[in-house]
Amino acid sequence: MKTLLLVEDNEMNRDMLSRRLGRKGYTVTLAVDGEAGLQSCRREKPDLMLLDMSLPVKDGWQVAAEMKADDELKSVPIIALTAHAMADDRQRALSAGCDDYDTKPVDLPRLLAKIEALLDRAE
Template sequence: MPKLLLIEDNEMNRDMLSRRLQKRGYTLIVAEDGAIGLALTKSEAPDLVLMDMSLPVMDGWEATRQIKADDALKGIPIIALTAHATDSDRQKALAAGCDDFETKPVDFNRLLAKIEDLLKKMPRSA
C-alpha cells in the first residue's frame, strides 16, 4: 500500500486520521511540525503528503514550497489540510504547490477519494 506522510500538529487530528488511514491499509509516517515534515519527506519519500497549513516551526505554506522546489520531491502530491476554508485560502494553498485542498473538520470519505485520485494520477517510480 502507498506510504503517506501526515504533517499535523494537533494530536487529536493526527491520531484520528492516522488510525483511519491505517485501517484502510495505508502506511503512515507522522510529523508534528513543518520542519520535521520536510526532513521526513526527504528521507522517507512518501507517495503523498497530507499537509496541515498552520504548523509550528515551519508552516505548511513554506514546507510545501520547499518540497515543490526540490527536483527529487516535486512529484510527490500534497493535499493541504486547513481550517481556513475560503476560496482565497484554497488559491493560496494551490499557489504554494499543493495539489488539492481539504478543509477541517475533515470529511474522511472525501479526503480518501482525493488521496486515491492523486495516487492514480501521479504514479511514482519506486
C-alpha cells in the same frame, strides 16, 4: 501498500486521522511540524503528503513551496489540510504548490477520494 506522510501538530487530529487511514490500508508516517515534515519526506519518500497549513517551525505554505522547488521532493503530491475554508485559502494553497486542498474537520470519504485520485495520477 502506499505510504502517506501526515504533517499535523494537533495530537488528536494526528491520532484520529492516522488510525482511520491505517484502517483503509495505508501506511501512515507522522511529523509534528513543517521542518520535521520536510526531513521525513526526504527520508521516507512517501507516496503522498497530507499537510496541515498552520504548523510550528515552518508553516504548510513554506513547506509546500520548498518541496515544489526541490527536484528530489517536487513529485510528491501534497493535499493541504486546513481549517481555513475561504475561497482564497484554497487558491493560496494551490499557488504555494499543493496539488489539492481539503478542509477540517476532515470528511474521510471526500479526503480518501482526493488521495486516491492523486495517487492514481502519480502512477
